[in-house]
Each structure stands twice: as structure tokens, then as C-alpha cells.
Amino acid sequence: MKKIYNKARDTVIEIGPGLFLILIFEIIFFSVTSEYFFGWGNFKNIFRASAIIGVMALGQTIVIISGGFDLSVGAVSAATGMAAAWMLRAGYGFIPSIIVAILIGGMIGMVNGAITGYGRINPLITTLGMMSIVRGLGFIISGGYDIAISNKTFLRMGSGQIFTIPYIAIILVFLFITVGLTIPKFSFGRYMYAIGSNERACVLAGVRVNRWKLVFYGSCGALAGLAGAITSARVGVGAPQINMGVELGVITAVILGGTALTGGKGKILGTFLGLFIVSTMSNGLVMLSVPTFYKYVATGSLLLIAVMYDEWRRSHFAKR
Amino acid sequence: MLLELTNISKSFGAVTALKDVSLKLNDNECLGLLGDNGAGKSTLLKVLSGVYKADSGKTFMNDTEVDFTDPLLAREAGIEMIYQDLALADELSADANIFLGREQKNNLFGFLRTLNKSSMKSEAKKVLATLGSDLDASRIVNVMSGGERQLVAVARALQFKPTILLMDEPTAALSAEKASHLNNLILSLKEQNLGIILVSHRFSDIFAVCDRIVVLNGGQIADEFLVSDGTFEELSTRVLKIMASN
Numbered sequence: 161m162k163k164i165y166n167k168a169r170d171t172v173i174e175i176g177p178g179l180f181l182i183l184i185f186e187i188i189f190f191s192v193t194s195e196y197f198f199g200w201g202n203f204k205n206i207f208r209a210s211a212i213i214g215v216m217a218l219g220q221t222i223v224i225i226s227g228g229f230d231l232s233v234g235a236v237s238a239a240t241g242m243a244a245a246w247m248l249r250a251g252y253g254f255i256p257s258i259i260v261a262i263l264i265g266g267m268i269g270m271v272n273g274a275i276t277g278y279g280r281i282n283p284l285i286t287t288l289g290m291m292s293i294v295r296g297l298g299f300i301i302s303g304g305y306d307i308a309i310s311n312k313t314f315l316r317m318g319s320g321q322i323f324t325i326p327y328i329a330i331i332l333v334f335l336f337i338t339v340g341l342t343i344p345k346f347s348f349g350r351y352m353y354a355i356g357s358n359e360r361a362c363v364l365a366g367v368r369v370n371r372w373k374l375v376f377y378g379s380c381g382a383l384a385g386l387a388g389a390i391t392s393a394r395v396g397v398g399a400p401q402i403n404m405g406v407e408l409g410v411i412t413a414v415i416l417g418g419t420a421l422t423g424g425k426g427k428i429l430g431t432f433l434g435l436f437i438v439s440t441m442s443n444g445l446v447m448l449s450v451p452t453f454y455k456y457v458a459t460g461s462l463l464l465i466a467v468m469y470d471e472w473r474r475s476h477f478a479k480r
Numbered sequence: 481m482l483l484e485l486t487n488i489s490k491s492f493g494a495v496t497a498l499k500d501v502s503l504k505l506n507d508n509e510c511l512g513l514l515g516d517n518g519a520g521k522s523t524l525l526k527v528l529s530g531v532y533k534a535d536s537g538k539t540f541m542n543d544t545e546v547d548f549t550d551p552l553l554a555r556e557a558g559i560e561m562i563y564q565d566l567a568l569a570d571e572l573s574a575d576a577n578i579f580l581g582r583e584q585k586n587n588l589f590g591f592l593r594t595l596n597k598s599s600m601k602s603e604a605k606k607v608l609a610t611l612g613s614d615l616d617a618s619r620i621v622n623v624m625s626g627g628e629r630q631l632v633a634v635a636r637a638l639q640f641k642p643t644i645l646l647m648d649e650p651t652a653a654l655s656a657e658k659a660s661h662l663n664n665l666i667l668s669l670k671e672q673n674l675g676i677i678l679v680s681h682r683f684s685d686i687f688a689v690c691d692r693i694v695v696l697n698g699g700q701i702a703d704e705f706l707v708s709d710g711t712f713e714e715l716s717t718r719v720l721k722i723m724a725s726n
Contacts, residue, residue: 345594347583350572354580357571364531364567365581365636366552424571 164341172429179417179433186437190444197447200324207329210439212237212394213406214332214432215387217413218339219269219380221431223283224414226376227356227423228276231287232268233384234406235295238399240265240388242298244314245307245398254313261389262382268294269381270374277370291407298400306397318393328390335383340428352376356423408459413438416466438462481543482507482675483528483644488537490523490699497523499699501537505644510666510676512690512707514683516723519696521679522564525646528677529561530554541644552581558643562650566633568621575604575617578636607635611665627658634665644675651685663688683716695722 172180191198216233223230240261247257268290275286309315320327343349351372355362362369392398417434419426438459445455483505490498498520505511513521526532528539530548539546541557548554554561568577575597584596584603604617613631621629630650637645647666651659659682666676666689680686686693687707693715695703702722705715 347585347593347595350576350583350595354569354572354576357569358567361567361569362580364529364551364561364563366550366555367581368552424569 179430179437183433183437183440186440186444190440190447194444194447197444202443202447204321204324204326204329206436206439206443207332208326208394209443210435211326211328211332212387212391212403213409213413213439214435215335215383215390216406216410217417217431217435218335218428219383220410220414221417221419221426221428222339222352222376223380224419224421225356225423225426226352226373227359228373228376229283229287230269230272230377230380230384231284231407232272232290232294233380233387233410234403235291235298236265236268236381236384237388237391237406238402238404239268239294239298240385241392241402242302242307242388242398242400244389245309245392248309248311248314249307254311254317257311257314258386258389262385265385265388266378266382269384270378272381273374273377274370276377277373295400295404302398302400304400306399308397309392314393315396316393318390318395328394331390336428336432340432343428348375353424356420356425358424408456408463409438409442412459412463412466415470416462418470421467421470434466481505482509482541484540484543485524485528486538486540488524488527488534488539490520490527490532490534496699498527498534501696501699501701503694503701503704505675505677507675508670508673509692510670510678510690512686512693513677513679513696514686514693514719515696515702520699521696522648523699524696525561525648525677525679528554528644529559529646555582555640558641559646560637560640560642560644561646562633562637562648564649564652566629568629568632570622571620573618573620574608574615574624574632574635575601577621577632578604578607578617578639580636582640603639604635607639608632610638611635627654630654630658630662634662638669642674644677645669647676647678647680649680650678651680651682659685683712683719687712687715693719695719697722697725 196202216237220230220233243264244257244261247260272287272290275281276283317327322330343352351362351367354367355369355372359369388403391402395402413435414431415421415434416437417427417430417432419430441458441462442455445458481504486502488498488501489496501520501524503511513524515521523532527534530551530553533549546557548557569580572580579600584599585593586596588594601617608615608617608631611631611634615628615631621632624632651662654662663685666678670676678686678690690707692706693704694701703718705718707715709715
């Protein structure tokens, strides 16, 4: 227990107080400016909104730390949400539907990994292409129609709660804690940082870099698959247009959380904080009755600030 | 014979980097490779370390034919290489770099292979100590000085007790003092039953530590002699003449 405490303390020190302060500032600001913001009922909304972006951001963190990038997570989540809805409609149960969503996501992710690794294609181009392909196929296969979900257990995952805590918030926190604590203990974590830090050095050291890329992109895809199932459970349908443009929030959360765009650096806890900064801002603006389109302006601005900060931090440390 | 290469050739498209190169390396010997830029020195080391695959020719280790299709196979056969740019993962600690690709693991619950960080850290400390350094093995390489990074690269090469050590311009980024320290280290390594191939542009380094020198020119062996065959001035003039003839 003490070991876990020390590890958590070291991680918090490493991330620095900046993210915590931004989050606290946001909470104070919106609590003062909106009478509807501060309360467990609204915090549950923030958690629910964070869950979908958060699960995808977790996978994105893995890929970005390893030196890659995945723009296809939103499209993959729509496709896997539809797959889960189709499975449920066909009479399969709650668990098989989620497993199929995760597997399909994982397979699409592995294709991304194969193209970027073995095919040596830039990950931005690879996943941009994949985003378009998967989104397009979703529309083609479904004919543009939603697939309604009637399985109550599945729907409860999206809207149910235990002791007033939403299930999807528990899933989110569980995933972040599990991945954050286990990653450093395995080769997965070691090579994630090593490959992002210096891919060539890893190749020369005999690390099977391309195989690991399959694993990293596959994990990201699998998490996007789970996010797709969660989204469908939230909205009650599988639909091809779900999570369109979600990549903005996902990438903003990851970069804001301190993960370096150049790879090799980042913390799962950082992404968790970045996620809540994005979600709290988004929710707070709604509570202030700010029109939705301003939310995009605010999220985009956050992303640019985060990227500029990342660039400044790198050049600052390079000079030392 | 520790290592023997026969008729090694390697081309990149229309460019011939190595043509019918044959050489031998004996136990406890340090062989120097000299030559101008593009002579094929680094390519030869990369063929030996499994980074490049030779187009033709054969490689023998202890009289057994070997064929390294990737660096891991070469490392497993006992060939370690120190690269000119050191090839370190900057965001990892020294011990993580030393064990990169060959991590020590625990068996958690009999099937989960977790990293054995404490063991790797203590072994990294030990190998650094044999190099006369008390460097903190848990420090991130990114914040280390050039000399410290060099030490980490050397420690990584020595950690797995290689039989052949390949060094590509190891002193290129070092001060004269650090280079001299590294030369002393190479001399001490030779005593440890190790064959060394050293590539350097610094003639003084090569002549200080090597027993024999092979001069490459245009991807071919142009000359070969023992360091004891003449004075530093005589032999370096001989090498320079070859380079100038290119």
C-alpha cells in the first residue's frame, strides 16, 4: 500500500501542480459563475461525458507516447458501437456484444499498426485514411440508419449507477488505475516509452518495434471499441454518425495532460487530469448557457495552448 | 579464429558500399578500421551487427558460419556494437537503456512476466562500477553529459559479456580527456578475452589501442598492417596516401 502511495506521490510531483491548479480554477470559476455547476448531480454529468472521451484518450496516450498518432478512434467507436448494437439485436448477450466491439476495434487498430510499422507510412496519413474508410463503411453497411438497442443490461451500463456513481465513471476510473499502475511493470510500458523516445535505438537493440506497434495501435483500437460500446449504451442506438469530431477532445486531453507529441513522454494520470479539464470546461460552458459552437472554439484553443506549451517545454529542457 | 569474413559485398541501389571484403579478427585483438568517409567502415560494422544483411559473402564465428538477419541475433551470438550516435532512448533511465531489448523479468503468479527492475538496476550499477563510474543508474539519459551517455552505451555493450565488441567512432563526441579515458578502457577490455573492431577518424586513437589496422577505400580493402610495422608517422602517411588516391 505504501509502495502504491509513494508511486502516486512521485507521479503527482512529476506531472507538476499546473494541471491540478487549472482544474481547481475551472471548478471555482464555474461554481461562482453558474448556480447549477457545483453539485454531485452535475459532477455525474461531467463523469459521464468524460467516460467516452476518456477511454479513447487512454488508448491515444499509449499510441502517442510510443511515437504514433491515431485519428481513427472516433470512427472506430462508431463502427464498434454499431457492431455491438447489431449483436444485441441478433439476440446475443451483453458480454459477447462488448467483446465483439473490443475485438473489432482491436483489429482495426492492428491494421493501423501494421501500415505504420511494416508499411512505414506516416501515422497521421494512415489513421486519417482509416478514419474515412471506417466511417464510410459504417454508413454503407447500415444504410445510414440507426440500430436501436433494447437490451436492458446493456443500456444500464450507459445510464445506470451504483451508490449514485455512474457505472461508466467506475469503468473509466478502473481502466485508468489499472493501466496506469500495470503499464510500468511490463515490457509493454517499457517499450512504449522506449520506441517513442528513440525508435532506431530500439531497432538496433533488437526490440521488435513493428510487432510492438501492432500491440500499441491494437490496444488503442480496442479501447476505442469499448468506448463505442459505452456510447451506444449511453444513447441507446448504434449509429454511423456517433462520435464524429470526438478526436479533438481526445487529443486535447492527452496533450494537455503532458504527453509529448514527439513521443517518449507522458503519464496516464496526466491524461486523466487533461480529460477532466476538457470535460469540465465543456460542461461549465453549457451551464453558463454559452452556445454549443463556442465549445469547439474553447476546446480548439485549449489544444493549441497545450501544443504550444509542449513545444516550449521541449525547447526549454533542450537548452538545459 | 574469433571472426572471419569472406568476400562480403553490400550495395545500396547503384552504390557499392562493400566489395569482396575479407578480414579476420583474433581473440584478444583490437582491429582498427581506417578510411575516408564513404569507405565502407560503418557499413561493414552494420553488416556484422545484423543491421544490414550482406548481399553476398560469408561470416564465421569460431569457425561456424553465422547469418545475422537482425541485431538481436547478433547480440545473442555475442556481438555488441557501440554506435556513433550511441543509440540511446533519451527518455529512459541508464539502467533501462543498458537492458533495452534484453530486460530481466519476474514470473508473477507463474505466468505474468513483469520487469525485474531492482535486479536490472543493481546489475547496471555493477557494470558501471567496473567502468570506474558511480553514475546513478536510475537517472534519465536525456539529462546526462556526453561522457556519461558514452559510459551508458559502453556499459550496455559490456553488460552481456560479448565476445566481439564493435565500436563506431566512439570518441567522436568526446573531449580529449574523455577520449583518452575510453582508450584506456578499450585496452583493459582487450585483456578480458574480447575481440574488438574499432572505427575512428582519429588516427591517434586507433594507433593507441589497436594491434592491427585495415584500411578501406571505396568499399574494398586497400591495405593491412600491424601497428608494430612502423612508427605512427610512417603508418599514418601510408594511410593518408591511400585516402588521397581515392
